[in-house]
Amino acid sequence: MWIETIVMPREESATYRPASQRDRAAAHVAGRADSQHFRDSVLTYLKxxxxxxxxxxxxxxxxxxxxxxxxxxxxxxxLQREPRFEAGRSLSCSVY
Known part of the structure; x- marks a missing residue:
């Protein structure tokens, strides 16, 4: 049976510091790069x-x-046992 699973990087608890103002386009590009790197690490683990x-x-x-x-x-x-990842099952939502 196939289940939908969401995997995110495990974060260490750190004190919150607001981010400085920066260009949204640059933040989006950096976010895409981080996302690609994380996806690659998940695929490497699976393989x-x-x-x-x-x-x-x-x-x-x-x-x-x-x-x-x-x-x-x-x-x-x-994936839940791997210390680099936070993983869980997604919730299904039926809409009528």
Whole structure:
């Protein structure tokens, strides 16, 4: 059974500091680069652990470091154990 899983980088707890003002276009480009790098690290993890057969679909990079997968529950469990990632099952919402 395929489940939708969301994977994000695990963040260390740090004190909040507001970002300085910067150009939105530059922030978007930097966000896309971070997203691509994070997606590559998730794919590298999946390939190195021979899990790609248990993954049906992987989202393309966006403007934030986050990956959505359609995978088996076993892949989700392994991603949750990996200290670099925060992973969880997405919630389904039925709209009538």
């Amino acid at each position: 190195s652990n021979e899990l790609m057969n248990a993954v049906k679909w992987v989202s393309e990079p966006g403007s934030v470091p986050m990956v959505t997968l359609h995978c088996t529950s076993g892949v989700l469990e392994l």
